[in-house]
Amino acid sequence: MSSSDAPLPAEPIAFDIDLTGHEMTRRAHVMAALGDDWDPVAALRGEExxxxxxxxxxxxxxxRLYDALVAAGVLPRR
Structure with missing residues (x-):
């Protein structure tokens, strides 16, 4: 009997990966890249x-096109 003829397992195999540690490291790197002088309120104000x-x-x-896009929900109402 070859490996391709082997029966499939009757129950699914649990496969869990906890990415919590990786996510915390990623967030720490993002904050470090933004720097100590990053001001999120000023950044949002600048975007507006x-x-x-x-x-x-x-x-x-x-x-007219802008109004149509707003009405369709593609762009937010300002």
């Missing part, structure tokens, strides 16, 4: 300012 600038000054067709 960038979006405001991005969607300002739209012509009529661009505004």
């Amino acid at each position: 300012e960038a979006y405001d600038l991005l969607y300002s000054g739209l012509d009529a067709e661009q505004q």
Whole structure:
């Protein structure tokens, strides 16, 4: 009887991997890369300012398309 003819196990084999330690290490590396002077509130404020600038000054067709994307839930309502 070859290995390809061997019967399959009747019960599934439990296969668990705990990635908790790896995730904590990954998060520590991310925080170290951001540095001590990283300000999440300022970063979010900067993103909001960038979006405001991005969607300002739209012509009529661009505004229509933007409104359609907002109505469809593709872009958040601002």
